[in-house]
Amino acid sequence: MISATIIGTGNVAMNLCEAFKLCGSVLLKQVIGRNPKVLENFQAYAKTSTDFKMILDSDVCVIAVSDDSITSISKHFTNYNGLLIHTSGSVAVHALPKECRKGVFYPLQTFSNGRTIDFNKVPICIEAEEEVDFELLKNLAESISRSVFKISSEQRRSLHLAAVFVNNFTNHLYEVGQHICRENNVPFELLKPLILETAKKMESLSPNKAQTGPARRRDKKTIDGHLEQLKNKKQKEIYKSLTESITETPYGKKL
Amino acid sequence: MISATIIGTGNVAMNLCEAFKLCGSVLLKQVIGRNPKVLENFQAYAKTSTDFKMILDSDVCVIAVSDDSITSISKHFTNYNGLLIHTSGSVAVHALPKECRKGVFYPLQTFSNGRTIDFNKVPICIEAEEEVDFELLKNLAESISRSVFKISSEQRRSLHLAAVFVNNFTNHLYEVGQHICRENNVPFELLKPLILETAKKMESLSPNKAQTGPARRRDKKTIDGHLEQLKNKKQKEIYKSLTESITETPYGKKL
Numbered sequence: 001m002i003s004a005t006i007i008g009t010g011n012v013a014m015n016l017c018e019a020f021k022l023c024g025s026v027l028l029k030q031v032i033g034r035n036p037k038v039l040e041n042f043q044a045y046a047k048t049s050t051d052f053k054m055i056l057d058s059d060v061c062v063i064a065v066s067d068d069s070i071t072s073i074s075k076h077f078t079n080y081n082g083l084l085i086h087t088s089g090s091v092a093v094h095a096l097p098k099e100c101r102k103g104v105f106y107p108l109q110t111f112s113n114g115r116t117i118d119f120n121k122v123p124i125c126i127e128a129e130e131e132v133d134f135e136l137l138k139n140l141a142e143s144i145s146r147s148v149f150k151i152s153s154e155q156r157r158s159l160h161l162a163a164v165f166v167n168n169f170t171n172h173l174y175e176v177g178q179h180i181c182r183e184n185n186v187p188f189e190l191l192k193p194l195i196l197e198t199a200k201k202m203e204s205l206s207p208n209k210a211q212t213g214p215a216r217r218r219d220k221k222t223i224d225g226h227l228e229q230l231k232n233k234k235q236k237e238i239y240k241s242l243t244e245s246i247t248e249t250p251y252g253k254k255l
Numbered sequence: 256m257i258s259a260t261i262i263g264t265g266n267v268a269m270n271l272c273e274a275f276k277l278c279g280s281v282l283l284k285q286v287i288g289r290n291p292k293v294l295e296n297f298q299a300y301a302k303t304s305t306d307f308k309m310i311l312d313s314d315v316c317v318i319a320v321s322d323d324s325i326t327s328i329s330k331h332f333t334n335y336n337g338l339l340i341h342t343s344g345s346v347a348v349h350a351l352p353k354e355c356r357k358g359v360f361y362p363l364q365t366f367s368n369g370r371t372i373d374f375n376k377v378p379i380c381i382e383a384e385e386e387v388d389f390e391l392l393k394n395l396a397e398s399i400s401r402s403v404f405k406i407s408s409e410q411r412r413s414l415h416l417a418a419v420f421v422n423n424f425t426n427h428l429y430e431v432g433q434h435i436c437r438e439n440n441v442p443f444e445l446l447k448p449l450i451l452e453t454a455k456k457m458e459s460l461s462p463n464k465a466q467t468g469p470a471r472r473r474d475k476k477t478i479d480g481h482l483e484q485l486k487n488k489k490q491k492e493i494y495k496s497l498t499e500s501i502t503e504t505p506y507g508k509k510l
């Protein structure tokens with residue numbers, strides 16, 4: 001049994017509570033957060049506290065707070081005896097206090113309020129400075145996920161950048177699509193099966209093989225027509241930069 | 256029973272053959288295509304021919320060929336007595352010969368070789384010039400899909416443009432993500448659960464509510480770091496134009 005503390009009350013913290021509870025091999029001793037109101041949602045999982053000084057002993061303390069708060073919050077735990085880890089994709093392991101045993105536990109998934117994620121399928125990228133700590137982290141990760149990877153801070157930085165493209169930017173393209181639908185009185189609902197199939201295709205096709213559309217065909221007539229349809233300057237820019245990038249990409253045989 | 260002919264041997268033609276066969280209320284009489292080798296795959300569904308002049312009588316003839324071939328190929332069918340329809344998102348109904356009864360049957364989905372689509376869930380956008388033809392098209396569409404919409408040529412043009420953003424451009428962002436992974440020796444597999452969840456979120460959240468990431472938080476430090484990491488000029492441009500567009504988008508409460 002691994003004993004754990006969670007710092008933070010956001011979506012990652014909540015999903016971790018649920019995953020630790022379900023797996024049966026992690027004893028969640030405590031959740032600490034600044035907001036007493038939000039902490040109430042965590043009382044079903046562990047003891048809660050708003051005082052960072054009141055941290056109990058445990059094997060691992062998971063700092064699941066926003067990227068820019070990791071360094072300041074972790075300073076409260078320089079006397080903590082367990083393994084201190086954060087869950088961020090873009091923050092180096094060295095951002096944690098040098099006095100501590102430290103590591104990273106980055107679940108590569110998007111967590112939203114009200115959506116419970118099946119942690120079993122979430123890739124967890126782990127990193128630790130000492131071998132014994134790495135083993136502990138590995139056991140912790142494998143107790144909730146079937147997909148655990150040893151990833152260095154440098155590799156994690158790249159993964160996080162790639163994730164910005166496939167998640168944050170993709171989501172914004174959905175918003176542009178919705179905007180175009182609204183302006184032309186067609187329901188965005190019509191695009192949802194297409195959005196899902198575009199993602200599902202990645203199970204069996206590489207993105208290079210799956211690429212279709214006017215830019216892939218170098219169909220200048222359709223591209224010019226689209227640019228004329230777009231009235232929004234920023235949307236035109238996005239259209240142009242993505243179309244140019246697709247046009248410059250090497251593909252196999254002509255579709 | 257509606258009798259039908261299909262012109263074309265691509266992925267849309269193949270998926271339509273399968274859907275017509277499954278529904279039991281469409282009699283597919285004939286498939287016509289130029290390539291005798293590819294036509295062999297269609298012999299299980301109907302009679303096949305490589306000669307456009309040999310078209311048999313039917314209620315509906317579906318021209319499922321690439322956008323730029325619709326006008327030239329449809330000229331072979333000026334004597335056809337049934338309803339002539341094409342399946343394109345970006346071609347107007349008037350592209351078909353003026354001598355014919357004509358319409359559009361646009362299945363808003365991405366069709367790939369080797370992936371069979373459940374047509375029941377594919378939104379079909381239909382348009383016809385005459386009321387009686389519209390009724391026939393509606394019956395045809397409803398025999399294979401639960402999601403049928405009356406959409407004008409103008410609306411369809413907008414839907415097609417929106418589809419380029421959520422499908423073609425999104426797929427290219429996946430390719431950029433894969434490229435970043437490759438360059439940094441991390442498996443692209445790690446991003447696949449994130450790709451799928453990003454799309455699935457649209458079932459329950461609007462893209463505006465689902466937006467996260469450094470651009471949404473206006474986290475200049477992370478954004479500058481990412482731009483420094485990106486060596487590819489086109490990728491930098493895509494990063495900048497999407498980040499600017501996210502930054503200019505109005506959101507509700509701060510995340």
